[in-house]
Amino acid sequence: EPEVTQTPSHQVTQMGQEVILRCVPISNHLYFYWYRQILGQKVEFLVSFYNNEISEKSEIFDDQFSVERPDGSNFTLKIRSTKLEDSAMYFCASSERGRSGEQYFGPGTRLTVT
Amino acid sequence: SQQGEEDPQALSIQEGENATMNCSYKTSINNLQWYRQNSGRGLVHLILIRSNEREKHSGRLRVTLDTSKKSSSLLITASRAADTASYFCATDEYNAGNMLTFGGGTRLMVKP
Numbered sequence: 773e774p775e776v777t778q779t780p781s782h783q784v785t786q787m788g789q790e791v792i793l794r795c796v797p798i799s800n801h802l803y804f805y806w807y808r809q810i811l812g813q814k815v816e817f818l819v820s821f822y823n824n825e826i827s828e829k830s831e832i833f834d835d836q837f838s839v840e841r842p843d844g845s846n847f848t849l850k851i852r853s854t855k856l857e858d859s860a861m862y863f864c865a866s867s868e869r870g871r872s873g874e875q876y877f878g879p880g881t882r883l884t885v886t
Numbered sequence: 887s888q889q890g891e892e893d894p895q896a897l898s899i900q901e902g903e904n905a906t907m908n909c910s911y912k913t914s915i916n917n918l919q920w921y922r923q924n925s926g927r928g929l930v931h932l933i934l935i936r937s938n939e940r941e942k943h944s945g946r947l948r949v950t951l952d953t954s955k956k957s958s959s960l961l962i963t964a965s966r967a968a969d970t971a972s973y974f975c976a977t978d979e980y981n982a983g984n985m986l987t988f989g990g991g992t993r994l995m996v997k998p
Contacts, residue, residue, distance in 0.1 A: 803984060815929070815974065815988040828983040863929060870984045872916045872936060875976075879928035 774798045776878035778864050784884045785854055793849045793881045795864030804847045805865040805875060806839065808832070815863065821847065822870065854885045892975060892992045900997050905962040907992040909975030916978045918951060918958050919986065923972045932960070967998045
């Protein structure tokens, strides 16, 4: 069964460093998302992406964040200058349809900023 | 309270019993999705129920949706120890794009 994959599974970085989290969405899906879950808290929406552009973003997704689909399979989240409070589990998701489509999540990347 | 609040926050049952988890939300929605998360792992999609549907089944899962009460329930029948996980509802709000708003989850423990 097709699934969303994410790499790395765990990333440790120092404050102020740039990180790139990678995702391979399900191949026939057209809508891509990033969410995060700070330890012990709710899953929060960051950004959605369709047709090579951001369709929505939350207040969390400030200028330090960017997304890109560099080729036909990968979808990346970049954090330019990490802060301690960026430590969280980051989930990529994809859906075949936009409105009212099931969103399938990857296993997540645990980002630890020291 | 916030969109997508689950109740109870924690539930402990014996294997073979049924588990019922509830979710309440505040705004109009297009659909509501239920997910399972094993400790520290990814979110597994369980079931999606659309705003014009009242009940949906998938294996041992039964989901209901009452849009007049803005609530949903997830019933797991004949629970197994492997069902031990956190369960989240997530709403796709009407006129809010495709983003999902998650609740805080119910931690289910099924004792063998």
